[in-house]
Amino acid sequence: MAGHGTEEHPHGADRLCEAGDRVYSRAVRRGRVARTDAEPVPCLLELALLHPDPDDMDWLVPTSPQEVMTRLLRGLHDEVSASQRRVGSAVAAFEWYAGLGGPERATAAGEGAAIRVLDGPSRIQAALDAATEACTTEVLTVQPGGIRREHELSEGLHRALELRGRGVRMRDLYNHVARHGQGLLNYLELMGDTVEARTLDEVIDRLMLFDRTVAFVPANADRTMALELRHPALVSYLVTVFERLWRLAIPLTAPLPDPRVEGVSHREQSIAALLAEGHQDAVIAERLGISVRTCRAHIARLSETLGAASRTQLGVRIAQVGLDRPPEETAPGRTPAVPSQSPPPAVPAPAPPADASTPAPAPTPAPAPTPAPVPAPAPAPAPGRAPASGGAPGRESPTAL
Secondary structure, three states: OOOEOOOOOOEOOOOOOHHHHHHHHHHHHHOOEEHHHHOOOOHHHHOOOEEEEOOEEEEEEEOOHHHHHHHHHHHHHHHHHHHHHHHHHHHHHHHHHHHOOOHHHHHHHHHOOOEEEEEOHHHHHHHHHHHHHHOOOEEEEEEOOOOOOHHHHHOOHHHHHHHHHOOOEEEEEEEHHHHHOHHHHHHHHHHHHHEEEEEEOOOOOOEEEEOOOEEEEEOOOOOOEEEEEOOHHHHHHHHHHHHHHHHHOEEOOOOOOOOOOOOOOHHHHHHHHHHHOOOOHHHHHHHHOOOHHHHHHHHHHHHHHHOOOOHHHHHHHHHHOOOOOOHHHOOOOOOOOOOOOOOOOOOOOOOOOHHHHOOOOOOOOOOOOOOOOOOOOOOOOOOOOOOOOOOOOOOOOOOOO
């Protein structure tokens, strides 16, 4: 509401000054207030919160709070109505300008827009339905989050079956935690070898690509808005991101690699790496697709396994065993041991062979034998480089961002 009052009291009835609040409160409690007490706050008279007592002009009586509230709401309603009228006028004016180009031109501009904002679930679903109907070869999706619920999988089942009927291939990326969902296994059984799925410790935010010509990404955190991208450079970039993640991912039909530290699960490995980066529990849970409660339970088990009594000590232990790096950065074939509570003692240098320091009884000392070089361990294949198998357990519907 617009402000009223003198220069010393530039406010409205919805936000009184401190002195005005004190005098008006007293007037409401007592039923009236002396005019002399209200002289320092002329705003109360100007805002019609106080008015003269007809029985005694030396006193002022308050306007009831209910009446003041009604008056304020009426003013707000008038302001909102005026704003709506201005919006309507602006829309009407620019619709007239838009019509100057002709309907064919306007339609072409809307269909060929490089970036289009989709506001609201109904618009998002309509755009996804259109892209699904036009798709002829391939759908690529990134599906972050945890285990897929049955209703999430069934929402777009008819569209997925329609894609399968046209011979469209589907490749999907998930968090590792999605492996534990029975719904995905059931979905795969229904879809056959049309769908191929792989998993990673972490994936990017939701992404959907149709025929490598149109992409959909969320435009806000609660996914009530989305962007439809058709610019060739943008779509090509997103396809490249997907393909690189795909090469790093592990097929759902293949087991996860063995843990690098005995007693530390693959998920706890991922949590350790994110803790080492300084992330909070809620961020780690979101990135791995698990609840905060589950994340903290894993952190507790990790602390127990590594013998850490505090978060600070846990960070030290994580670095000591090499869990502060992603799995790809650990030397192939090496499984570090869990450190003891105290730092390990320094390992002394090996003593030279006895025959290298003690001469042989023969006149000419025998030369010291040269140790044979120890062959380096054969490098293990990088995770996710296994050849793609046939269909993999399940996927989320390709029709919801």
